[in-house]
Amino acid sequence: MINPCVVIPVYNHEAAVVAVVNGTLAQNLPCIVVDDGSSPKCAAVLDTLAAARPNEVTLIRHNFNRGKGAAVLSAMRYAAQTGYSHAVQIDADGQHRPADIARFIEHAAAHPKALIVGCPEYDPSAPLLRYCARYLTHVWVSINTLSRQIQDSMCGFRVYPLPPVIELDRRCKLGERMNFDIEVLVRLYWAGLEIINLPTGVSYPSDGSSHFRGWLDNYLISRSHATLFFGMLRRLPTLIARKWGVP
DSSP: OOOEEEEEEESSOTTTHHHHHHHHHTTTOOEEEEEESOOHHHHHHHHHHHHHSTTTEEEEEESSOOOHHHHHHHHHHHHHHHTOSEEEEOOSSSOSOGGGHHHHHHHHHHSTTSEEEEEEEEOTTSOHHHHHHHHHHHHHHHHHHTSSOOSOSSOSOEEEEHHHHHHHHHHSOOOOSTTHHHHHHHHHHHTTOOEEEEEEEEOOOTTOOOOOOHHHHHHHHHHHHHHHHHHHHHTHHHHHHHHTTOO
C-alpha cells in the first residue's frame, strides 16, 4: 500500500497553475506546491489556492528563484518527512493532463520500488525545435546508462519512490535547475531502480510560458551529461553486467 502525494514546482505560472492544482485535487491527492521565487502576482494566486484548500494544499516558498530541481527537492524532502511514500511530480505549466495521475499511481502501486516516468505523446502544438533538441539528450542518457530503458529523460511527469531519492539527495548534490530531471533519472538507474515508461499526452498551450533559459540551462545540461559520462565509465563493469543480466 503506497501513500502518495503530488509535488508541483511553480515559477510564474499563474495562468495555468490553478487548473493544474484543481485537476490534481480532483484525483483526491494532496498537493505540495513550491513557489520558487515567483512574482507577487503568481505568489498571490498560490496564496489564494492554499488558503481555499488548507487541508489539501501545502505551500512551500523559496525567497528567490532557485530552479525547478531545487523546488522539486524541497517538496520531496517535506513529503518524506511528513510520511508520504511516493511523490508524483507534475509541471505547473499545463502541458500535462492531471487526469493521467490515476494511471501513474496505479502503476506505482503495482511496482512500489520502481520509478514511473512519463513518455510524451505530442500533439501538433509541440515545437519542432524543442522536439529535436530532446533527441540529443536522450542519446546521451542512453550512453550514460548503457541502456534504452529510459525512453524520455526530460518529461516533468513522473512518480518517485521517496526513500531512494532522499538517499540519493543525501549522497550527492543534484542539479537544481532544468538539469535535475535528467540527472536524477540516470543516478537512480545507476542505483538499480526499475524504470517503467508510461505514455502520456503532452500539449503546449498557446498562452503557456517556458522558463527554459537557453544559455544557462543548455550549459548546465551539457555539464551534467559530461559529469554523468565519467560517472558511467567508473560504473562500466556494473552497467555491462546489468545489461547482460549477469548477477
